[in-house]
Amino acid sequence: MGKATGFLDYERQDKKAEAPKERISHFREFHKPLTEEEQKKQGARCMDCGVPFCQAGMMIAGMASGCPLNNLVPEWNDLVYHGNWQLAYDRLHKTNNFPEFTSRVCPALCEKACTCNLNGDPVATRSNEYSIIERAYAEGYAAPKPPKTRTGKKVAVIGSGPSGLAAADQLNKRGHLVTVYEREDKAGGLLRYGIPNMKxxxxxxxxxxxxxxxxxxxxxxNCNVGKDKKAAELLKEYDRVILACGAKNPRDIKVPGRDAKGIYFAVDFLTSTTKALWADPEKGKEAKASLLKAGSCISAKGKRVMIIGGGDTGNDCCGTAMRHGAKSVLQLEMMPKAPEERLPSNPWPEWPKILKTDYGQEEVAAVFGKDPRVYQTTVKEFIKDKNGNVCKAVLVKLESKVDEKSGRRMMAEVAGSEYEVAVDLVLIAAGFLGCEEYVTKAFGVERNARTNVQTEPGAYATSVKNVYTAGDMHRGQSLVVWAIREGRDAARAVDYSLLGY
Structure with missing residues (x-):
């Protein structure tokens, strides 16, 4: 360890965010990186613990603690402190194919499990990761490194989200010939069309x-496997196929008035904005909110927006709606408000079940004076105007009760608690139910009760010979970092099946 007292000598510093009222004028990333000297101090704060939970990636109390990729966090934090940036990149890239993604969108499970949390603030590991990968590109050691030999084996990967990209990257490095099929016009999956530009x-x-x-x-x-291209053709052309199509079957809200105009799934709203920004390359580079033309996307401009769902996607809808110029933003959360600090029942190194106020919610609060979230509330009915547009929503309060039949605790309506709110645009961000059926039917693979592709526990081979699966399609909706881990592990299984070692 480079500096034994680093965590005592230096305070935690992270990338500085642009002020909320300023950043809503554009769709660019809004965090300013630390200087090299500041970043070295953050590396010095890492204690090189005897038991580094930051890289454990283990399940504790049903929740992940530490990095699912088992990133060698203490090693590259120490290398940052010593200014050995290239070796830091080598150690980081050994376990993570895409630090340029995770250093921006990962909720930093490593930091939540950092030992410094016991008596202070965690090491700014995600900020260190960002500096390592961006320096690697700037100095050229993240440049292409094609494999020196080829095996002649061919693998098709269906889907170019983080799991599909990770599987493709790993198998290509092993010398296999990899082709990635993507139904959209560009690669990235939800990285491109589900995560907004400002992230x-x-x-x-x-x-x-x-x-x-x-x-x-x-x-x-622009090749939708299962529709544009038959599964049988791929199985004949390739030695192995990996299904990494995500879990894009959105959970709906089935209440009276759901057919009203102006009600959309969150992913469609976010996708339409991204495509509108990048339809014109020059406009995409500029990324000013004012450049969004009327009719180019599902617009929140001047509208009273209601978002159903309190997770990351709901927060992204908050931030996007603010950049559109929404008149107001309301976000519904079915569950009770989380505590602001850990409860004794949720000790370190468990994942902290505490209140998280993210960038979009900060922006709404900065402009309108209050947090947009309303807890223990859901929609009971949508009301249309004479033209069939949604104009109001009937909301109802919820309370936690034990179901008499099942014995399970659930959120139940509070009798007589209904009230109306005026809305012009409703965005459903209630999560996803599983993978889309047409793909699984095309390949004939079995699905489990959650409609994800069925495999043996801890395995990636499906019920169909030579067909594997990975990512959200396999484990259900999850984090980018878990998708990368899934892609790497599926690639390992495919590689072993092809070469025997």
Missing amino acids: LEKHIIDRKIAVMEQEGVTFVY
Whole structure:
């Protein structure tokens, strides 16, 4: 360890965020990186613990503690402190194919499990990761490194989200010939069309895709496997197929008035904004909110917006709606408000079940004077105007009760607690139910009760010979970092099946 007292000598510093009222004028990333000297001090804060929970990635009390990729966090934090940036990149890239993504969008499970949390603030590990990968590109050691030999084995990866990209990257490095099929016009999956630009600018994805192409990975766009291309053709053409199509079957809200105009799934709202920004390359580079033209996307401009769902996607809808120029924003959360500090029943190194106020909610509060979230509340009915547009929503309060039949605790309506709110745009961000059926039917793979692709526990081979699966399609809706882990593990299984070692 470079500095034994670093965690005592230096305070935690993270990347500085632009003020909320300023950043809502654009769709660019809004955090300013630390200077090299400041970043070295953050590396010095890492204690090189005897038991580094930051890299454990283990399940504790049903929740992940530490990095699912088992990133060698203490090693590269120490290397940052010593200014050995290239070796830090080598150690980081050994376990993580895409630090340029995780350093921007991961909720930093490593930091939540940091031992410094016991008596202070955690090491700014995600900020260190960001500095390592951006320096690697700037200095050229993140450049393409094509494999020196090829096995002649061919693998098709269906889907170019983080799990599909990770599987493709790993298998290509092993010398297999990999082709990635994507139904959209560009690669990235939800990285591109589900995560807004202000969290992950799309040229960051394009930069990595260009590296992968130069390393030998082939990308086929606008090809919807199962519809445009038959599964039988792929199974005949390739030695192995990996299904990494995500869990894009959104959970709906089935209440009276759901057919009203002006009600959309959150992912469609976010996708339409991203596509509108990047339809014109020059406009995409500028990314000013004022450049969004009327009719170019599902617009929140001047509207009373209601978002159903309190997770990351709901927060992204808050931030996007603010950049559109929403008249007001209301966000519904079915569950009770989380405590602001850990409860004794939720000790370190468990994942902290505490209140998280993210960038979008900060922006709404800065402009309108209050947090947009309303807890223990859901929609009971949508009301239409004479033209069939949603104009009001009937909301109802919820309380936690034990169901008499099942014995399970559930959220139940509070009798007589209904009230109306005026709304012009409703965005449903209630999560996803599983993978889309047409793909699984095309390949004939079995699905489990959660409608994810069925495999043996801890395995990635499906019920169909030579067909594997990974990512949200396999484990259900989850984090980008888990998707990368899934892609890496599926690639390992495929590689072993092809080569025997």
